[in-house]
Amino acid sequence: MKNILDAPFVEEMKKTTANMYRLGWDERNGGNISYMLDEKEVAEYLDLNNVIRTIPTGFDAKELIGKIFIVTGTGKYFKNVEYDPENNLGIIRIAEDGTTAELLWGYADGGKFTSELPAHLMSHISRLSVDPENRVVIHSHPTNTLAMNYVHELDEKKFTHTLWEMCTECIVVFPDGVGVLPWMLCGTNEIGEATAEKMKEFRLVIWAMHGIYGAGKNLDEAFGLIETVEKAAQIYMLTSHLPRINTIKDKDMQILAEAFGVEYRKDFLNL
Ligand code: 13P
Ligand code: ZN
Numbered sequence: 001m002k003n004i005l006d007a008p009f010v011e012e013m014k015k016t017t018a019n020m021y022r023l024g025w026d027e028r029n030g031g032n033i034s035y036m037l038d039e040k041e042v043a044e045y046l047d048l049n050n051v052i053r054t055i056p057t058g059f060d061a062k063e064l065i066g067k068i069f070i071v072t073g074t075g076k077y078f079k080n081v082e083y084d085p086e087n088n089l090g091i092i093r094i095a096e097d098g099t100t101a102e103l104l105w106g107y108a109d110g111g112k113f114t115s116e117l118p119a120h121l122m123s124h125i126s127r128l129s130v131d132p133e134n135r136v137v138i139h140s141h142p143t144n145t146l147a148m149n150y151v152h153e154l155d156e157k158k159f160t161h162t163l164w165e166m167c168t169e170c171i172v173v174f175p176d177g178v179g180v181l182p183w184m185l186c187g188t189n190e191i192g193e194a195t196a197e198k199m200k201e202f203r204l205v206i207w208a209m210h211g212i213y214g215a216g217k218n219l220d221e222a223f224g225l226i227e228t229v230e231k232a233a234q235i236y237m238l239t240s241h242l243p244r245i246n247t248i249k250d251k252d253m254q255i256l257a258e259a260f261g262v263e264y265r266k267d268f269l270n271l
Contacts, residue, residue, distance in 0.1 A: 004045040004105055009037055009070055010085055016138075016219045017072065017081040017088075025142040025230070026078040031211070032114035034071045035219060036124060036135040042068050042091065042104070051102040054095065055112050059189050061121045062098035063128070069093075071113045071120070073106070087111065094121075114139075118192030119213065126199035127215045134215055136222040141211040144233035145226075149209050151240065156180045157268045159206065164253055164268070166232035171253045173228045175264035179205040186210060204229060 004010060013033065020026045042048065069092055072081065076088040090106030090113055101113060114120065120137045127134035152162060160177035164170045179198035184191045186207070195213055198205045204225055205213040212229065216222035250269045257264040 001047070002045050005085065007041075007045050009035060009041070010089070012219050013070055013072075013089055014082040014085060016223055017078040019223070020138075020140055021078040023142070023227075023230075025140045025226075027141065029075050029077055031078055031138070031140040032072045032074075032116050032120065033139075033219075034069045034114075034117070034120040034124065034137050037068045037070055037091070039066075039068055046091065046104050048093075048104065051093075051104065053103050055092070055101045055103060057094075057099055057101050057113075057117055057121070059118050059122070059192070060098045061094050061125065063125045064094045064121060065096060065098050067094050067124075068104070069121075069124075070106075071117065073111045074113060074115045076111065115187035116192075118187075118189045119195040120192075122192040122196035123199040123205075123213060123215055126196040127203070130200060131217070133217040136216050136219050138214045138219075138222045138226060139207075139211060140214075140226055142226060142230040142233070144237045145206070145212050145230050146209070147237050148233040149206065152236070154180050154182065154206070154208050157265075160265065160268045161270075162236060163229060163232040165248050166235040167228070168248060168256065170228060170232050171257050171264055172260045172262055174204055174225055175257055175262040176202055177204075177265045177268050178202060178229060181205060181207055183208045183210070 071090055071092060073088050073090055081088045086106055086108045091104045092101040093104055095102050116139055123137045156179055159180055179202035181194050195205050203215045212226055214222040214226040250271055253269055
């Protein structure tokens with residue numbers, strides 16, 4: 001059996017959490033990641049019959065029975081993952097009942113998965129229903145995205161439109177736009193259900209005055225979506241108090257989307 005600490009997926013989690021911490025997006029225990037793993041690959045590192053302990057999830061994820069995820073721990077700091085993956089990460093499998101997580105590795109100090117597991121697993125279910133290749137859900141608190149929540153209308157069309165205007169490539173990177181949820185209590189099944197509903201339509205969902213969710217087929221894709229929104233939000237925060245002299249026009253964005261051949265939310269442009 002190979003050493004789990006050498007597994008590429010553990011390495012990827014270490015790199016991603018370290019990047020997110022250093023970008024200032026994930027203070028203290030802010031943010032969480034879930035990444036669906038390939039069973040055969042995990043079996044090279046772990047005995048899949050050895051369940052360390054079981055942890056109730058508090059919701060039914062029957063669509064994910066048997067699926068294995070590497071997930072950041074609740075209360076754990078992204079800055080510490082690279083130095084101590086075994087305490088800060090865990091590998092769980094959704095048990096036959098759909099409501100229990102079987103711990104296969106990690107959470108070594110007796111911890112458990114992120115408090116946002118409902119939003120993560122429910123979002124996986126939604127994304128998989130529209131994109132069978134989806135494997136990653138990331139939640140984060142990026143600074144400028146959060147700042148923008150306080151000074152910009154929280155309307156999906158208007159919020160997306162402003163982000164698209166901030167960098168030429170935005171409409172190409174997230175042509176499906178950004179979903180927006182109002183402020184809600186985090187860590188609950190309710191916010192999980194609301195996020196998952198948005199995830200049927202969007203790969204990015206803003207949690208007002210809290211943070212953002214991004215989903216993708218790998219860590220790079222989910223990270224890159226959030227990174228692009230955050231860059232656009234930064235440009236907005238740097239310029240919104242100044243007179244706007246130049247702007248990317250809606251017609252330009254249409255030309256861009258067509259040139260890159262992306263399916264975009266035409267109803268989010270004012271043509
Ligand atoms: P966890 O520490 O439970 O992952 O929570 C962090 C967070 O960002 C809550 O929204
Ligand atoms: Zn959060």
